[in-house]
Amino acid sequence: MQAKWGKSKSWTVLLSVLIILALVVSACGGSNNKGSSSSPSASASSSSPSSSPSASGEPEPSASESSAPAEKVTIEFWQRSFEETTNKWFKKYVDEFNKSQDQIQIKYTLVPGEAWDQKMKASQAAGKAPEVYTMNYGGIANAAKLGQILPLNDLMDPVKFDDIYDNVKEFITAGGKYYAYPKLVEPSAVLYYRKDLFQAAGLDPEKPPTTWAELLEDAKKLTGKGVFGFSTAQVAGDLGWSSWGLQFGTSGHEALTSDWSKADINNDAYKAVFKFYQDAYQSGVMPKQALAPYPDMKPYGEGKVAMQVNGSWAIGQLRNSYKDKLEKTGIAPMPSQSGDPASATATLGGWTLVVDGKAKHPHQAADFISYLLAGDPAIMIDFFKTSGFSKFSARKSVDEAMKSDPDASKDAWRALIAEKIIPNSKAEPIYPWDVSMAVSTGIESAMKGTSVDKAIEKAEKTINDFIANNKLAGTNPKQ
Amino acid sequence: MFKKNFRHDNLAAYAMLTPILLGSTIFIIVPFAYAIYISFYEWGFYQAPVFVGFKNFYVNLTDELFTKAIWTGLKFTLYVLPTQLVLGFLFANLVKGLKGKFASFVKAAIYIPTVIGLILAGVIFLFIYDYLGGLANYVVGWFGLEPIAWLAEVRTALPAITVPAIWTGFGITTLIMLAGLLDISESYYEAAEIEGAGTFGKMRHITLPLMRNIILFLLVTGFTAQISQFELPWVITNGGPVNETATPNFYILQHFLNDVLIGRSIAAALMFFVVLGAISLVIFKVLNSEKAVDG
Structure with a gap:
């Protein structure tokens, strides 16, 4: 009698474990597919059998969040890790941007160079690539051809592109459209x-x-x-x-x-x-x-x-x-x-920001790029200063503004590279x-x-x- | 009553099997079938896949670097595995003779490199092989020789990265060998001694035959582990110089990361799987697994 009891007891345990497992798995799958605006799936899972409180408990807060009236868009931004000073600069101005308005929240991720390819591939495979990320000039034309990145002509103010030097403009163009906004050039x-x-x-x-x-x-x-x-x-x-x-x-x-x-x-x-x-x-x-x-x-x-x-x-x-x-x-x-x-x-290498081909909020993503790279020249001058003038501007207005900057104007190395090396350097092959x-x-x-x-x-x-x-x-x- | 019990047991059996079946379906069978499917396509994350038949396989087969990578993997295994087995066997015999606290100290000590792991071992050896400040060239300097470009020389790069592989795998090999040695009944040796057998005779006619299953196990697992080596070239040499240390897995991952269309790297992985499986099969056939004689 006792043995029988034991058996049926263990059966119940096994069954309930299986059921809970199935619930957890299905709950995860549901929330993954729908993304953030998934109040129907949340309500569906909370109406399912109440045997597993943990599974039904989770979606509730997110449901109330997404139903809030003020729609703040979260944009995922990945930055490949560069020098310490550059990383700090990115972090600083992402924070400033988030503070400056209440429409867009940039979620900033710093990715080490060695991990970039792997992390990017994995996120693309999962359909979760960041909406904005860093890309070098050499990658643009091919990424554009494959639809990995979006043209920015309709997403950004055309005036912003007039500010870019002509030879750099060529680096970011594919099929007559601009696919990236340049941050800097540097001779290799x-x-x-x-x-x-x-x-x-x-x-x-x-x-x-x-x-x-x-x-x-x-x-x-x-x-x-x-x-x-x-x-x-x-x-x-x-x-x-x-x-x-x-x-x-x-x-x-x-x-x-x-x-x-x-x-x-x-x-x-x-x-x-x-x-x-x-x-x-x-x-x-x-x-x-x-x-x-x-x-x-x-x-x-x-x-x-x-x-x-x-x-x-x-x-x-x-x-x-x-x-x-x-x-x-x-x-x-x-x-x-x-x-x-x-x-x-030398070739002129350098980095740009691009908007992912599958971005859900391309306009907001481009707004961030406009602010950071194509906005106030002071932001970019701050960058060139912190990098010890080892990088060079892709925008005329920034160089113009730099002429009146005391540190920049008396830097001899900067002058030599800007005058003797950059004009003779070529674009990276694509x-x-x-x-x-x-x-x-x-x-x-x-x-x-x-x-x-x-x-x-x-x-x-x-x-x-x-x-x-x-x-x-x-x-x-x-x- | 009997019938009911019978059904009950069946249900229990299926229930017990379900997790394993589910697990292997989700994590092994489905991905494997999907990989085979993808290998016939030009397949990217942003484009519709295009069926290309056996093209991916053909491209790999005709790529010198792919065949070279397989060959490099085999060479690497050939350097590492026998060295590891012989060293492990000798050391296990040595440890077997030790007694008391000292024995457990030695056993713990030889296991430490295994705990350290390949990535860390790779970093350590990266420092050891440094051209100007490394330990290896410091030792070379004692003999008044010029520093050696361990990792840049075509001749030395592959042997150089086998050393950390041997170092990290040595401990576990020794311990498994030791377990096998301790399993052999002392009475065999006593009997042999009475018959007048020497050390070498005992080794050849008692120890080695009774260790057959242990050695088979170490050969098969070691072979799979070594030819799949990936961490050391990744950390130490990045496949260089001139692709001399690009092992099969290194080649596959490089292509997976760099290629826009990844069908080809999946095909390469499947081909590597075939090579690996075939050689493991040969090892099994040659070293027929048998039950130990004494049972």
Whole structure:
């Protein structure tokens, strides 16, 4: 008798557990699908059997919230993590924006760079991508083509776009429409060198190298006593984008023909670029293993290299973290093959804000962008100031306003980059990253001992295979 | 009465099975079937999927980097697994001979790397292999040699990242081996000694045959774990230099993250699954699992 009792008791327990489980699962599913404005589903679940109070208890507060008359829209905003100062700037002005009005609430999320792709893919797969997020220039055309982001022409005041420099306007255009609003431009390659070490090696500290030959020669003289003469990107992932400037400047074209039908790298100019990296690496003036990733100024800041190529952002790092090196540092354009100062050696990278293609509140999302990037110049000037003038404005009005700013106007490095480097820099290519990666894998293999001809041939084949497999020919969105 | 009880039991059995069936349907069968379905499509998050037949598979098969990744995974396993098994076996024999507090101290100590985990081990070894400030090159410096670019040299990169893999897996291997060793009855060894068998003879004719199931287990689980290695190249080398350390899972994830259309990476995962399954099957066939002789 007792055993029977026990049995039926355990049965009840098992059954009730199953029922509760089923209720919880169905409650979760319901609230997921409907989003925030789901008062019918909430009432449905609260009218279901009262055996599980926890399941029916949850939806109630949200039901009362959504039925409130003042409709405050919450916009999810993801920012890729940049330098500390930039992250703080974003946070500060998101808060200001939220305080400045009561229609839109920005929900701000800072996403680490390494986690960005994964997090973004996961949220897209779940149909929960943020409505506003950061995107670099290189990604815009393709994202626009795939419908991942919305054109902003109808969402923002057209006057805001007239304020953007013409060459930058081109970066954000696809199919005749603007798909992003630019925040900044920054050249990907600037040569930083130690004036004191130049002097010690018998070189003129006011005469930085201008050709590759001079660069390698100087580097040789600077190498020794625990200091490497030269440092630049040396792994494929870094070379992929940091070598774009040299590729353009030397060959006058990108790695693909303009209709994207085949690779355009089996020529003397590209071979020269490969050879430059190979010589730099194999002559022993560079460390054999990267001391830090390309965008990190640490090796120079710690005194381990005498010349380092890095983006303009490194100025910020020097000014914030390596103050002792500031006095001894000179900066110059990255040398080119010929020494012609007009030859491109850098690309202009930079970041924009975009509105997701599936955004539920595109107008409100665009309003936030208008406020932050296209509004009061003081907001942007605050940004350029906190970054130590290591980044450059994409808007005329901001530069205009900066002229009257005492800090900005007397900054010599800012002037040199703005006058000598940015005008000669090219836009980042917009073809898929795989193409750049094929080229840079070729460069890396040439550095590690493959002959230049073989490396070029292999990269060419990889690119052409990629074009065939992905039907890339004729898909250039800019054409 | 009998009939009623019978039905009752049936119901109980189905009820007990339901959670497992539900779980495996939701988490294994449905995703797996869906993956197979997607692998025949050009499939993106923002576009309607397009049926492309076996194209994704074909593209992977003809991609040098895919076959290279499989080969890299096999090489990695070949470096790690035998080393781990031999070291584990030797160490387990050593620990078996230890007595008292010291024995438990050693057992705890060799298990520590397993607790640390691969990501942390990766970070630790990233520091060890640092070109100028790393421990490895410091030691190399004692012999008056030039620093070695452990992670940038095509020849050294893959072996370099096998070390943390061996280090972290070594403890659990040893403990499982030790459990197997302790299971072998002492009377076999006593009998063998009376018959005049030496240390080597005892090892060959008693220890190894009786450890067969343990070794089979370690081989199969170890093989799956090592060829699926992903954390170490991700943390330490990012697949470089020149894709030399891009393991199959690393390749698949890279494509999943970078490609706009992900059907291809799903296809690659399925192909990798086939390779993995086939080799595991071969291991099972070669090392026939048998019941232990003494029971």
